[in-house]
Amino acid sequence: MQLWLIPVLPLAGFALNGLFGRRLSKALINAIAVGSVFLSFLWALKTLNALGAFSGGLETAYREHYYTWIQSGAFRIGADFAVDRLTAVWLMIVTGVGFLIHVYAVGYMAHEGGYYRFFAYLNLFMFFMLVLVLGANFLLLFVGWEGVGLCSYLLIGFYFLEKFATDAGNKAFIVNRIGDFGFALAIFLIGVHFGSLDFATVFGSVKSMGIETQAGWITAIGLLLLVGACGKSAQIPLYVWLPDAMAGPTPVSALIHAATMVTAGVYMVARSADIYLHSTISLNIVAILGIATAFFAATIGLAQNDIKKVFAYSTVSQLGYMFVGLGVGAFSAGVFHVMTHAFFKALLFLGAGSVIHALSGEQDLQKMGGLAKKIPITCLTLFCAGVAIAGIPPFSGFHSKDAILAAAYEHSPWIYWVGVFTAGMTAFYVFRALFLAFFGEYRGSIGQGAHANSPSHADHGHGHGGIHESPAVMWVPLVILALLSLAGGYIDIPQFLAPMFGEAHEGEPWLMYVSVAAGVLGIGLAALLYLAAPTLPEALARIFSVAYRWIYNKYYVDEFYDSVIVRPVIDGSREVLWRAGDVGVVDGAVNGIGNAARAAGSLLRLAQSGYIRSYAAWVVAGSILVIALMGLRGGAR
Amino acid sequence: MDQILFLIFAAIAVICAINLVLQTHPISSALSLIGVMGALAVLYLLLGGEFIAAAQLIVYAGAIMVLFVFVIMLLNAGAEQKVKRRVWTRWSGAPLLLGFVGLMAYVVQVLLPPSSGIRFGSFLQGGPQTIGTRLFTAYLLPFEITSILILIAIIGAIVLARKEID
Amino acid sequence: MPPLPFTGPTPLSWYLILSAILFGLGVAGFLFRRNLITVFMSIELMLNAVNLSFIAFSYKLNQNDGHIFSFFVMVVAAAEAAVGLAIILTVFKNRQTLEIDEVSSLKN
Numbered sequence: 001m002q003l004w005l006i007p008v009l010p011l012a013g014f015a016l017n018g019l020f021g022r023r024l025s026k027a028l029i030n031a032i033a034v035g036s037v038f039l040s041f042l043w044a045l046k047t048l049n050a051l052g053a054f055s056g057g058l059e060t061a062y063r064e065h066y067y068t069w070i071q072s073g074a075f076r077i078g079a080d081f082a083v084d085r086l087t088a089v090w091l092m093i094v095t096g097v098g099f100l101i102h103v104y105a106v107g108y109m110a111h112e113g114g115y116y117r118f119f120a121y122l123n124l125f126m127f128f129m130l131v132l133v134l135g136a137n138f139l140l141l142f143v144g145w146e147g148v149g150l151c152s153y154l155l156i157g158f159y160f161l162e163k164f165a166t167d168a169g170n171k172a173f174i175v176n177r178i179g180d181f182g183f184a185l186a187i188f189l190i191g192v193h194f195g196s197l198d199f200a201t202v203f204g205s206v207k208s209m210g211i212e213t214q215a216g217w218i219t220a221i222g223l224l225l226l227v228g229a230c231g232k233s234a235q236i237p238l239y240v241w242l243p244d245a246m247a248g249p250t251p252v253s254a255l256i257h258a259a260t261m262v263t264a265g266v267y268m269v270a271r272s273a274d275i276y277l278h279s280t281i282s283l284n285i286v287a288i289l290g291i292a293t294a295f296f297a298a299t300i301g302l303a304q305n306d307i308k309k310v311f312a313y314s315t316v317s318q319l320g321y322m323f324v325g326l327g328v329g330a331f332s333a334g335v336f337h338v339m340t341h342a343f344f345k346a347l348l349f350l351g352a353g354s355v356i357h358a359l360s361g362e363q364d365l366q367k368m369g370g371l372a373k374k375i376p377i378t379c380l381t382l383f384c385a386g387v388a389i390a391g392i393p394p395f396s397g398f399h400s401k402d403a404i405l406a407a408a409y410e411h412s413p414w415i416y417w418v419g420v421f422t423a424g425m426t427a428f429y430v431f432r433a434l435f436l437a438f439f440g441e442y443r444g445s446i447g448q449g450a451h452a453n454s455p456s457h458a459d460h461g462h463g464h465g466g467i468h469e470s471p472a473v474m475w476v477p478l479v480i481l482a483l484l485s486l487a488g489g490y491i492d493i494p495q496f497l498a499p500m501f502g503e504a505h506e507g508e509p510w511l512m513y514v515s516v517a518a519g520v521l522g523i524g525l526a527a528l529l530y531l532a533a534p535t536l537p538e539a540l541a542r543i544f545s546v547a548y549r550w551i552y553n554k555y556y557v558d559e560f561y562d563s564v565i566v567r568p569v570i571d572g573s574r575e576v577l578w579r580a581g582d583v584g585v586v587d588g589a590v591n592g593i594g595n596a597a598r599a600a601g602s603l604l605r606l607a608q609s610g611y612i613r614s615y616a617a618w619v620v621a622g623s624i625l626v627i628a629l630m631g632l633r634g635g636a637r
Numbered sequence: 638m639d640q641i642l643f644l645i646f647a648a649i650a651v652i653c654a655i656n657l658v659l660q661t662h663p664i665s666s667a668l669s670l671i672g673v674m675g676a677l678a679v680l681y682l683l684l685g686g687e688f689i690a691a692a693q694l695i696v697y698a699g700a701i702m703v704l705f706v707f708v709i710m711l712l713n714a715g716a717e718q719k720v721k722r723r724v725w726t727r728w729s730g731a732p733l734l735l736g737f738v739g740l741m742a743y744v745v746q747v748l749l750p751p752s753s754g755i756r757f758g759s760f761l762q763g764g765p766q767t768i769g770t771r772l773f774t775a776y777l778l779p780f781e782i783t784s785i786l787i788l789i790a791i792i793g794a795i796v797l798a799r800k801e802i803d
Numbered sequence: 804m805p806p807l808p809f810t811g812p813t814p815l816s817w818y819l820i821l822s823a824i825l826f827g828l829g830v831a832g833f834l835f836r837r838n839l840i841t842v843f844m845s846i847e848l849m850l851n852a853v854n855l856s857f858i859a860f861s862y863k864l865n866q867n868d869g870h871i872f873s874f875f876v877m878v879v880a881a882a883e884a885a886v887g888l889a890i891i892l893t894v895f896k897n898r899q900t901l902e903i904d905e906v907s908s909l910k911n
Contacts, residue, residue: 610910612842612903616834640809647821654825654848658832663840670844673825677851684818686858689870693854696877701847701884708888709840714901734831741823745816754812755862762867768874776871783878790882797889 001047003064003081006091007130009040013123021116033119034102037126041095053088059499060084061200063136070139077197082136085497089335090133090267093342097259098126100477104350105251107473108357118158118249125151129260133267138187138197141268145183145232148261149176155256156248168244175241179231183268186224193217203274212279222275222282225268226289233265234316235293235323240558242316246308250353253308258315258349259342266322266338273331273501287327287408291415291422294320296555298425302432303541303552306363307352310433314389315345317426321404324415330407332497332504337400343488344388344397347481348430351382354470354478355437362444365433370442374467377475379438384482386434390427390519398516399489405515406507416511420518427522435530639757642683650676662716663709667702674698685760688768818859825852839891839901843884850880 013036021029051058061084070077083091102122109118125148132144150173157169187197194202212218229235234242245257256262269276269286276283294317301313318341325334356363358375372379388397401423409416469475494504529537541548550556607618653672660666674697681690762768772780829852832845854873861869895901 608909610907612906613834613837620830620834638810639813640811643813643817644809647817650821651824651828654828657841657844657848658828658836663838663844666841666844670847673848674851677855680818680821680855681858683813684858684862686861686870686873689854689858689873692874692877696881697847697851701881704884704888705840705844708891712840712892712895712901714838714840734827738820738824738827741827742816742820745819745823749814749816749819754814755818755859756812760862760865762865763870767867768870771867771871772874779875783875787878787882790885794885794889797886798892 001050001062001064002043003047003083003134004066006040006044006047006095007127007134009036009043010123010126010130012036014120014127017116017123018120021120024116026110026115029116029119030106033123034099034106036123037095037099037102040126040130041099044091044095047083048088048091051083053085058083058085058088061087061136063200074195075191077137077139079140080136080198081134081140082199083134085500086267086270086335087133089339089493089496090263091130093263093339094126094129094133094260097342097346097481098129098255100480101251101255101259101346101350104254104353104474104477105249107471108251108353109249112249114158118155121151121154121158122251122255125155125256125261129264132264136199138190138199138202141271142180142183142187145228145264145268146180148256148264149173149180149232152176152245152256152261155252156245158248158252162247165247168241168247172241172245175238176231179228179238182224182227182231183229186221186228189217189221189224193221199271203272206274206278209278211277213281215281216279218275218279219281222272222279223285225272225275226282226286229265229269229323230289231265232268233262233319233323235265235289235320236296239293239297239316240561243309243312243554246306246312250308250349250356253312254346254349254353257312258345262315262319263322263338263342266319266326266334269323269326270331270335270501273326276326277329283327283329285327287324287411287415290320290323290325290327291408291418292320293317294324294422295418295425296320298422298429299551300554301429302425303548304429305365307355307365307368307433307437308349308363310365310429311345311348311352314348314426314430317422318345318389321401321419321422324408324419325404328404328407328411328415330404330504331501332494333400333403333407335497336403336493339491339493340388340396340400340485340488343481344385344485347381347385347478347485348389350474350478350481351378351385354378354474355382357470357474358467359444365436367444368437368442369440369444370438371467372438375469377469378478381475381478381482382434382438385485386430388485388488389430390523391423391515392519392523393512393516394489395486396484396488400493402507402512402515403494403504406511407504409507409511410505420515423515424518424522427519428526431523431526432530435526439531440534639683639755642757643680643755646676646679646683650680663714664706667705667709670705671698671702674702683757684755684763685758686763688763688765691765815859815863819856822852822856822859825849825855837903839894839903839906842903843887843891847880847884850876 013032016032017024017029024032048054048058051062061082063080063082066079066081068076069079102119105118105122109115112118128144128147128151130144132141132148135141135144153169153173156172157166159165190202191197194205196202206218209218231238242257242262246253248256276286297313297316297320301310301317304310304313318337322334322337322341325331325337355368355371355375355378358371358378359368362368384395388395391398391401393399405416405419405423408419498504529540553559609615650673653669653676656669657666657673660669674693678690678693678698681687681693826849829845829849832848833842836842836845854876857869857873857876859869861867861873891901894906898905900906
């Protein structure tokens with residue numbers, strides 16, 4: 001079935017664009033980059049069709065073995081790809097939404113420098129993400145995991161001349177590394193305990209073990225895997241990189257930090273469902289962590305003024321929802337939410353990119369307003385995404401969020417109530433952003449002689465002379481994503497994944513009504529505050545100034561991390577490791593050897609006095625010594 | 638008679654050697670050295686080395702020392718300047734030397750087995766014919782090599798001491 | 804009549820002691836004189852002492868190999884004297900001095 005073609009096609013795109021892109025025309029770069037992803041999408045479709053995924057087949061995983069990668073005694077790791085229903089979902093999301101975002105990026109990046117580099121990195125990302133989901137053992141998953149982290153770093157720091165962009169890239173990579181450390185420890189434990197890293201072997205062994213209710217090996221593995229997932233999927237406490245990652249170009253935010261890379265953690269937990277199902281402690285912690293993150297991030301999103309930051313915190317919050325779904329045992333509900341989230345979040349980001357493009361780089365919501373007439377297609381598609389994320393039936397977000405909340409209520413009612421409240425907040429802040437951007441008076445300065453000067457979009461100042469709609473290459477993907485956001489709820493993922501995770505059970509109807517009501521309430525409140533009474537938010541902010549200040553400054557988490565972790569590490573590194581260790585000990589030793597040699601040399605040099613008589617004296621002394629020795633040892637026998 | 642002859646010429650040799658070391662002007666040292674060589678030639682005769690005694694006088698005293706004297710006169714080397722020496726160095730040289738020699742003498746006496754001694758005329762292999770035969774049969778190779786050595790020495794001396802041709 | 808003193812054969816050790824004395828004097832002159840030519844002559848004195856030792860042992864062993872050694876020593880001494888005096892001439896030409904302490908450009 002040649003599964004390897006699915007990742008290798010984007011890899012070929014990366015190689016061609018990376019090596020030769022400098023000399024290729026823009027049209028050719030587009031063709032290679034977008035074409036490779038499109039071909040990968042088609043090939044994935046063909047493969048899944050042949051495996052019968054769309055017609056009820058693919059009950060068990062289909063594996064392809066390429067070669068034995070590591071062989072060490074009894075420990076074998078092969079380079080294997082496997083496709084089962086879970087992988088199929090991700091394949092469609094990654095290649096499909098990825099393709100749409102590639103098309104969008106052709107228009108968005110049209111005036112940027114480093115064009116071929118951008119698409120090369122984007123293709124490389126697709127390659128690693130596909131390796132991640134196709135891998136049939138933990139090591140290949142980890143390879144893809146690390147690779148997408150690398151591409152995320154490269155793409156966040158794409159505008160590498162801006163310091164805050166490179167700082168954001170560093171932050172993303174370093175925080176991810178902490179998660180990767182946990183993931184690596186988990187892999188070691190799995191290898192030690194199950195003797196193999198292959199999914200089939202490991203999960204087969206786990207299924208035959210009992211369920212651990214106390215702390216034990218499986219719990220340890222589950223928790224360490226969760227640490228990795230926290231890093232990659234931006235859960236507490238390792239979410240801090242995701243808002244800063246908005247420094248990258250908007251298509252990157254859409255693809256990597258909304259639809260695909262951040263869902264890698266969800267994929268990994270879903271894949272290791274058997275491990276989590278056998279350790280109640282870790283499964284509970286997944287759920288608690290998820291709901292805490294969802295709530296926490298939603299509160300921060302209420303007060304942000306940068307449109308991309310609002311959506312970034314929204315992503316963190318929705319990822320929390322997915323983890324709740326996994327944590328209460330409704331794995332298929334969590335995966336369902338991954339898919340619907342990919343549609344509407346990618347749409348939100350791409351739409352935000354369209355707004356930013358129209359405003360020539362402005363990202364501050366306080367400087368937008370009244371754009372509905374000027375960029376109607378963007379406005380309409382963004383509102384489609386808004387109703388989807390708010391959970392209004394019959395749109396996609398409603399189906400997936402309802403599935404999660406219903407399962408949460410069965411597991412622990414308090415999670416349900418917090419989730420409902422968070423849903424209300426979600427609806428509120430998304431519609432706040434949309435109302436601020438598209439309605440009311442225009443508060444910006446374009447068209448009045450001055451160019452908006454936003455540092456995060458440095459090279460984008462091309463004077464179009466006014467606010468205008470994006471080109472077709474940008475709004476067509478928006479429309480497609482809008483259609484998917486509206487209708488995607490009817491792709492019955494829970495049913496599709498039932499052979500793997502069990503049947504989903506319907507909750508009671510009143511749960512559904514309450515959550516929808518929360519969403520409608522959120523939208524209403526946003527309309528009140530930002531459409532009907534625009535002065536009210538300021539008054540509220542003044543009244544609740546302390547709380548407002550806390551959520552506006554993201555609870556000062558970054559500052560806390562900086563003082564507690566970052567500064568001590570940097571200072572310790574500089575003073576102890578560098579000054580004392582490297583310069584003092586190592587350089588001291590090496591230079592010390594040199595100095596010792598020089599000292600010894602200058603000591604020996606005193607024998608070279610240049611006086612013949614002293615040489616003669618040494619000769620005589622030496623010969624007396626030799627003769628004495630010879631005499632003592634019995635003469636010249 | 639052997640002993641008396643030995644003692645006389647040994648004394649001459651030693652006195653001339655001391656003179657060599659103590660004199661300040663090099664020409665005096667050179668003449669003392671000729672005296673030493675003469676005394677040694679007689680001692681070689683006592684030991685039966687007729688050829689060597691003759692060679693000593695002809696080659697050593699007659700050619701090499703003449704060369705020394707030529708060079709001393711050519712360079713017009715003056716007497717050495719007196720140098721200020723610390724007291725203990727000035728007075729420790731002779732006793733140290735005497736002590737060293739005494740020690741050597743004692744060692745030699747003790748280690749050597751008593752033997753019959755040297756008589757003039759007992760050694761018969763020191764004549765030119767015997768030495769020559771030995772030289773050209775058993776020691777032929779060293780002989781040829783020394784001839785090359787002398788050639789090299791000649792070339793070296795000429796190269797080192799010539800005037801530069803401008 | 805008791806044998807008169809100083810008659811009879813001379814012991815071998817006396818020759819060796821004489822050789823040692825001459826050698827020691829040669830070393831003393833080599834170390835303590837400051838004129839180049841005098842140093843050179845001390846070297847010749849040492850060589851002579853060694854020659855005496857060779858001849859004495861040659862008598863003792865009743866072979867004439869010692870004489871041959873001594874002959875070669877003389878040849879080498881001649882060559883060495885020739886080249887050495889040429890060097891002394893060159894040194895004098897360049898430095899106008901025969902002080903051994905002044906010829907110390909190779910210091911350190």
